[in-house]
Amino acid sequence: MPGEIGIMALKSAFLVFLLLTACAYMTLLERRMLGRFQVRIGPNRVGPFGLLQPLADGIKLLVKEDFVPRGADLLVYWLAPGLSMVTALLVYAVIPFGPEVRIFGREVPLYLADVNVGILLVLAISSLGVYGIVLGGWSANNKYALLGSLRSTAQLISYELALGLAVISVVLQAGSLSLVEIVKAQERVWFVVTQPVAFLLFFIAGVAETNRSPFDLPEAEHELIAGYHIEYGGFKFAMYYVAEYINVVTMSALAVTLFWGGWHGPWLPAPLWFLLKVFGFVSVFIWIRATLPRVRYDQLMALGWKVLVPLGVANVLATAVVMVLPKGM
Amino acid sequence: MTRYATQALAMVKGLAVTFRYLFRRPVTVAYPEEKPRVAARYKGRHWLTLYADGMERCVGCELCVIVCPSQAIYVKAAENTPDHQVSKGERYAEIFQINELRCIFCGFCEEACPTGAIVLGHEYELAGYTRDSLIYTKEMLTEPYPGASGRDPRREI
Numbered sequence: 344m345p346g347e348i349g350i351m352a353l354k355s356a357f358l359v360f361l362l363l364t365a366c367a368y369m370t371l372l373e374r375r376m377l378g379r380f381q382v383r384i385g386p387n388r389v390g391p392f393g394l395l396q397p398l399a400d401g402i403k404l405l406v407k408e409d410f411v412p413r414g415a416d417l418l419v420y421w422l423a424p425g426l427s428m429v430t431a432l433l434v435y436a437v438i439p440f441g442p443e444v445r446i447f448g449r450e451v452p453l454y455l456a457d458v459n460v461g462i463l464l465v466l467a468i469s470s471l472g473v474y475g476i477v478l479g480g481w482s483a484n485n486k487y488a489l490l491g492s493l494r495s496t497a498q499l500i501s502y503e504l505a506l507g508l509a510v511i512s513v514v515l516q517a518g519s520l521s522l523v524e525i526v527k528a529q530e531r532v533w534f535v536v537t538q539p540v541a542f543l544l545f546f547i548a549g550v551a552e553t554n555r556s557p558f559d560l561p562e563a564e565h566e567l568i569a570g571y572h573i574e575y576g577g578f579k580f581a582m583y584y585v586a587e588y589i590n591v592v593t594m595s596a597l598a599v600t601l602f603w604g605g606w607h608g609p610w611l612p613a614p615l616w617f618l619l620k621v622f623g624f625v626s627v628f629i630w631i632r633a634t635l636p637r638v639r640y641d642q643l644m645a646l647g648w649k650v651l652v653p654l655g656v657a658n659v660l661a662t663a664v665v666m667v668l669p670k671g672m
Numbered sequence: 673m674t675r676y677a678t679q680a681l682a683m684v685k686g687l688a689v690t691f692r693y694l695f696r697r698p699v700t701v702a703y704p705e706e707k708p709r710v711a712a713r714y715k716g717r718h719w720l721t722l723y724a725d726g727m728e729r730c731v732g733c734e735l736c737v738i739v740c741p742s743q744a745i746y747v748k749a750a751e752n753t754p755d756h757q758v759s760k761g762e763r764y765a766e767i768f769q770i771n772e773l774r775c776i777f778c779g780f781c782e783e784a785c786p787t788g789a790i791v792l793g794h795e796y797e798l799a800g801y802t803r804d805s806l807i808y809t810k811e812m813l814t815e816p817y818p819g820a821s822g823r824d825p826r827r828e829i
């Protein structure tokens with residue numbers, strides 16, 4: 344058993360390292376890609392091809408002044424960014440990168456935990472992440488931060504619903520809440536083929552969940568300056584930033600796991616397929632950001648409650664009927 | 673319903689446009705290593721040009737001083753004498769200074785000049801550590817040899 348725990352700790356450490364690096368380089372990828380979308384070069388000064396840019400950014404954020412606004416609720420003010428980041432990282436405990444592989448004569452699964460209600464856990468943890476935003480906005484004693492965090496909460500709650508409905512259709516079809524089982528159920532046909540509507544719902548809701556444009560209302564610069572993290576600087580700000588980017592990677596990973604067959608794919612080894620697919624989705628996130636302008640707040644709510652949620656319910660019902668019909672006959 | 677369809681279609685169209693732009697060559701350049709090529713009529717630093725025979729074009733008329741909207745030019749004229757013939761007119765500029773920090777590179781001086789003496793060249797990297805170093809004197813402004821500024825020394829004006 345100690346061996347098991349050792350492997351677990353090793354895997355966790357590796358995963359956290361991988362995620363933080365990936366997220367650091369995602370900032371670079373985003374800036375370079377946005378540059379190319381806007382027909383300019385993008386940051387290329389620090390190191391070859393600007394590859395050391397994330398490092399420079401990190402150092403800069405570390406040595407910034409540690410500023411606390413007057414009247415801030417200190418404990419909450421300090422806790423909130425950590426909460427945001429930890430919850431963002433926690434989700435990866437249940438996301439499968441690949442099936443079991445043999446390393447040194449041992450069966451090592453390429454996931455941390457195969458929780459039998461995995462997808463529920465993911466939704467629960469990502470909902471906890473909202474607290475980081477709410478508390479951060481509230482504790483800073485700034486009206487823009489508070490407005491930003493309120494918006495954020497309303498948005499997250501509305502779109503979590505659509506997200507959940509999209510997930511339920513997948514769960515119905517896979518017959519399991521475990522993410523590993525869901526991936527295994529897509530051995531032959533990926534769920535994006537059988538559940539295109541659910542995928543669309545999931546993706547739109549996912550973009551909204553991660554506060555990315557065109558749904559980046561919580562940090563709408565021209566109305567709220569920066570939204571919930573306006574009073575945060577230095578490394579606390581970096582933590583929010585990291586959390587946001589990890590959430591993007593999470594949404595991509597979830598989309599891949601639930602709809603695009605997880606690690607399944609021909610020729611290449613399984614984890615590579617998974618990473619490739621996630622990379623593709625992250626790029627799509629950036630592509631969308633480079634294209635679509637921000638929606639208005641009432642449009643956002645109308646889209647969530649009047650379009651996505653009814654569509655999600657209809658889709659769940661249709662899936663359920665189709666699943667039950669052959670057995671009944 | 674059709675409205676939603678058109679809107680969704682518009683979104684897809686927009687995505688297609690940005691996707692095309694992703695593979696365009698960037699219009700910006702990596703500046704210090706790669707200099708952008710300026711247009712032929714670009715208005716950069718000034719030159720006081722010479723005739724092909726080495727005579728100064730400036731006749732010290734001070735029209736550029738009068739027209740300059742930012743009062744960046746200072747000219748003090750002196751008379752030409754038979755044994756000290758500097759320009760082809762009666763007078764020449766004994767002192768000629770342009771404060772490149774005041775100049776807004778409007779090009780009015782070039783337009784006003786009756787002999788085409790003052791022209792705006794292509795150099796745009798005008799920076800210095802002191803204010804004094806950016807007040808260009810006559811020695812700095814006069815082209816080192818006829819045609820050095822890029823203008824044909826045989827032109828009328």
Ligand code: SF4
Pocket residue numbers: 736739740741742743744745770774775776777778779780781782
């Ligand atoms: S370019 Fe315009 S501002 Fe500059 S010296 Fe000539 S007239 Fe003055």
Ligand code: SF4
Pocket residue numbers: 729730731732733734735736737747765781784785786787788789790
């Ligand atoms: S540069 Fe031209 S406008 Fe100015 S003083 Fe000389 S001749 Fe006259």
